[in-house]
Amino acid sequence: xxxxxxxxxxxxxxxxxxxxxxxxxxxxxxxxxxxxxxxxxxxxxxxxxxxxxxxxxxxxxxxxxxxxxxxxxxxxxxxxxxxxxxxxxxxxxxxxxxxxxxxxxxxxxxxxxxxxxxxxxxxxxxxxxxxxxxxxxxxxxxxxxxxxxxxxxxxxxxxxxxxxxxxxxxxxxxxxxxxxxxxxxxxxxxxxx
Amino acid sequence: xxxxxxxxxxxxxxxxxxxxxxxxxxxxxxxxxxxxxxxxxxxxxxxxxxxxxxxxxxxxxxxxxxxxxxxxxxxxxxxxxxxxxxxxxxxxxxxxxxxxxxxxxxxxxxxxxxxxxxxxxxxxxxxxxxxxxxxxxxxxxxxxxxxxxxxxxxxxxxxxxxxxxxxxxxxxxxxxxxxxxxxxxxxxxxxxxx
Numbered sequence: 077x078x079x080x081x082x083x084x085x086x087x088x089x090x091x092x093x094x095x096x097x098x099x100x101x102x103x104x105x106x107x108x109x110x111x112x113x114x115x116x117x118x119x120x121x122x123x124x125x126x127x128x129x130x131x132x133x134x135x136x137x138x139x140x141x142x143x144x145x146x147x148x149x150x151x152x153x154x155x156x157x158x159x160x161x162x163x164x165x166x167x168x169x170x171x172x173x174x175x176x177x178x179x180x181x182x183x184x185x186x187x188x189x190x191x192x193x194x195x196x197x198x199x200x201x202x203x204x205x206x207x208x209x210x211x212x213x214x215x216x217x218x219x220x221x222x223x224x225x226x227x228x229x230x231x232x233x234x235x236x237x238x239x240x241x242x243x244x245x246x247x248x249x250x251x252x253x254x255x256x257x258x259x260x261x262x263x264x265x266x267x268x269x
Numbered sequence: 270x271x272x273x274x275x276x277x278x279x280x281x282x283x284x285x286x287x288x289x290x291x292x293x294x295x296x297x298x299x300x301x302x303x304x305x306x307x308x309x310x311x312x313x314x315x316x317x318x319x320x321x322x323x324x325x326x327x328x329x330x331x332x333x334x335x336x337x338x339x340x341x342x343x344x345x346x347x348x349x350x351x352x353x354x355x356x357x358x359x360x361x362x363x364x365x366x367x368x369x370x371x372x373x374x375x376x377x378x379x380x381x382x383x384x385x386x387x388x389x390x391x392x393x394x395x396x397x398x399x400x401x402x403x404x405x406x407x408x409x410x411x412x413x414x415x416x417x418x419x420x421x422x423x424x425x426x427x428x429x430x431x432x433x434x435x436x437x438x439x440x441x442x443x444x445x446x447x448x449x450x451x452x453x454x455x456x457x458x459x460x461x462x463x
Contacts, residue, residue: 104336111337137382139405140398142294143374144301144339151375152382163379167371174336175343179363181330182347189326193459200458202325202420203429204450205332207436209302210413214441216406223399230403237407241306242414245314248307249296252404256298260400267399269392 089125089157093165096158099123100150100169111146111170125153146170224266225259233259275320277353282318283365286349290342290369297374298401301339302328303408304370306415308345323348325419333451342370413437428463 090096103118104111120131138148147167154166188194220230237255240246278286289311297304305328312319327348331341346366350359388394417433432454439445457463 107335107337134382137385138378139300140298140401141374141378141381142297143371143378144297144337146337147301147339147371148374148378148382151379155379155382160379163375167375170337171340171367174334174340175363175367178331178334178336178340178344179347181334182327182344185326185330186351196458196461197455198326198329198458199420199423199429200432200454200456200463201333201451202329202454203417203432203463204436204454205329206413206416206420207433207438207450208332208413208440208447209416210410210433210437211440213406213409213413214437216402216409220403220406223402225403233403234407234410237404238410238414240411241408242411245306245310247310248304248408249292252296252298252303252408256401256404259404260397263400264392264396267392267396 090154090162093158093161096154096162096165097169100154100166101173103150104170104174107146115146115149119153224263275323275352276317278318278349279353282316283361286318287365287369290366291373294370294373295377297370298405300409301342301370302412303405305341305412306408308342309415309419312345312349318349318352319345321419321422323352325416325422328416329420339367339370343367426463428457432457432463 090099099118103115106118107115116131119125120128126134134149134152135145137152138145141148143151147170150166150170151163154162154164156162158165185194185198189198217231217234220234221227223230225233233255237251240251240255241248293304293307296307309324313321313324324345327344328341331338331344334340343363343366346362346364347359348362349366350356350362353362385394413433417430420433421429436450436454439450440447454463
């Protein structure tokens with residue numbers, strides 16, 4: 077997915093731990109339905125902490141490693157600049173204020189959730205939320221075209237993973253480790269050394 | 270409000286829950302939402318600690334609110350605690366589930382990102398990055414599917430499926446802002462269309 081790129085001279089990074097914390101708080105507060113869409117705009121275009129190439133590279137790592145993508149992204153960027161303390165400051169920024177908000181929302185929901193209008197509104201929003209995730213999967217699938225295993229093989233593998241978990245209710249770890257190790261080995265065989 | 274038939278957690282259950290989330294953390298490749306189907310299987314189907322409606326409302330509330338989607342895990346912890354006693358246990362549940370799902374992945378990712386950055390041209394690194402892609406995408410689609418099914422709890426109907434499909438299509442193909450679609454979903458729900 078990532079071509080070999082030489083990174084240009086490092087752009088100005090975060091100034092301090094407080095800067096990291098506040099910047100990621102601001103980033104998280106803009107993220108309705110997920111933070112990823114605003115992360116690129118905020119970090120690359122507005123703050124210029126990363127070049128576009130570097131952003132793509134960090135995003136790939138965040139995507140592949142275990143853990144929530146955007147949390148991983150914040151931790152990698154924080155870690156690159158201030159080590160462990162930077163990683164923690166960035167993650168704390170992403171979590172603290174949104175966590176308080178979502179808990180308030182849960183309390184309000186616990187109180188008003190039985191109201192039929194609230195329940196119906198949430199039902200509609202739940203269907204939209206499901207669509208958002210499907211769209212994210214579909215968007216990412218566009219990147220499979222240039223895959224070493226070929227587009228149609230990738231489509232079949234994605235469908236197999238989908239079918240196993242969604243339709244047959246297999247435990248996700250088995251699918252991930254079983255199917256994932258197969259695809260990694262097959263990809264390894266196809267790649268130039 | 271406990272979901273219908275939800276069971277309280279007692280003593281060792283909490284430790285078992287924490288252990289399961291620590292394990293899931295290491296397996297949450299492709300984002301926390303790819304573990305949602307497994308959490309659903311574990312919490313709702315296997316142990317019945319959470320009701321179907323509580324599970325889907327946790328995910329929906331986290332999606333509706335600003336911030337990373339991982340916060341749905343905090344809400345799962347909140348609901349588990351509320352089912353088992355009250356607000357104090359609920360706060361403990363938040364801390365337990367969020368720490369469980371984040372701690373191992375954070376340590377691993379931090380170490381691996383430093384290593385991977387230095388060795389990003391190596392063949393195994395590239396094979397891993399690219400090889401995981403189709404599986405990760407399949408798991409994301411499975412999450413969407415399971416959420417769509419969960420939102421049908423109570424009174425199923427094709428308009429709800431249509432809303433999910435139209436949302437997926439619009440977000441995939443256009444640059445329409447998410448907030449408009451969430452508002453439209455709420456409105457259609459209140460009006461009783463879906």
